[in-house]
Amino acid sequence: MPRAKAAHRELGPAALLALRVLLLVAIFFLWYGLVTLRFLPAFFFGRPFVVLERVGQWFASGKIYPHLGVTLIETVLAFAAGTLLGVAAGLWLGLRAMASALLEPYIKAANAMPRVILAPIFAVWFGLGIASKVALGVTLVFFIVFFNVYQGVREVSPTVLASVRMLGASPRQLVRYVYLPSATSWVFSSLHTSVGMAFVGAVVGEYLGSAAGVGYLILQAEGSFDIDTVFAGILVLTGFALLLDYVVTVIERRLLVWMPRAGRRE
């Protein structure tokens, strides 16, 4: 974000952070004011301090941890399975012109379909446990990874490819030394999106029918018109998503040392 960087330089990092926190507090109090002065009905919009209290209670009592754990497991499993399948399918179709020509319209159709609608089917097939959420997450992650790998395989530099062939690589070695690393870099470029999608799959799956998870908490609260708890759940999910994104950034920095980053050329 070059704009953010420019702002950094103008204000200094501390002042920028202070402003950002101030903005959050301002929005919070605007919300509080609107509800307290009855411009907004508390029944539908919740009471901010009750929401915060609910979040605090969850973490203090430890009640939230098993639910977060379930959501995390679903996210990680969906991400891992979706990525593995996506890489395998992307490599295979990227290297087989015939198969990709044959399957192209079906892949497009499957990608165009709103996959959230598969959740009820998965619930019927795999039950209300973890499996149905993972399945939904996989269908979301798979296509992101698949298209990136497929693109990555087809856009391998022809010079690098010719050069490695001249060095004596067999077709299998070409996959290992060229296609796979090239595809991996594309997978990483989509990592933020695909982890986010795995998370969406888990939460939406839980929301549509489950026995545990943060989505389940929200579903329960909504059933009893407890809007404060719904907002508390959303707050926890948002924080969790930010945390996941941060972890992805750290992993990415570790694994993609070979990639040139703008403005970080040594």
Added chain:
Amino acid sequence: MSSTEVEAVLSLDRVTVAWPAPRKGESEYVAVEDVSLEVGRGEFLSVVGPTGCGKSTLLNVAAGLLAPSAGSVLVSGERLQGINRRAGYLFQGEALMPWRSARENVEAGLLFAGVAPRAARERAEAWLARVGLSRFGDSYPHQLSGGMRKRVALAQTLVLEPRILLMDEPFSALDVQTRQLMENELLELWSSDRRSVVFITHDLEEAIALSDRVVLLSAGPRTRPIGDFRIDLPRPRDVAEIRASPRFSELHVHIWRALRAEVLRAYAQSEGRA
């Protein structure tokens, strides 16, 4: 020609490369036509021609990356099929694997050939040292300068000890100073083991400074050799100094006359097309 009297390490025998017509009713595009070319053992041959004349096409045929439409390629008298395993290829563009460090790039070919990882690593280190990059083994290509990347590519190719070195305008992207440095380094490496070299360039001065023999190609399409000049400058040479010698100027004037006609023809053709 004296070069053909000894056994040729690499010879193109009446090679034609044609691309199929883009649309029905149009004629096919003949990039090179009926080209015969021989490279002797230990000979440094430069192929010079105007831009777009199919020089790289010829080199790809010699490398086995491209099958000729007609004619054949002989490597030490044997007909070439598939990739030319005796040849190393130095490309014009960036050919290093960006996800592998300099050392990992250099050792790749050895690993493909089944050399044990430890031995491959040692030989890669040795070659990195020979091209003056022993401190940069762990650097990734994007962390190196253009000249350093070319040196890694040179080490990557030479570590396999190819009999024939094919070079496609390898230094054209470098600035003049780096380029002369690289040319001198190339000559030094070459003089230590005298492999056969086919060096493609559009720069006549570079060709004369480096080579034993310069072959001129006509403007495309239907490119063919139109001149074959022996370069009798003494070795060892310094590419910067040799340019100042009177014999160099003589050769340059002599070959340039032949080349100029072709450049003008190529220019007229591109004008006519536009």
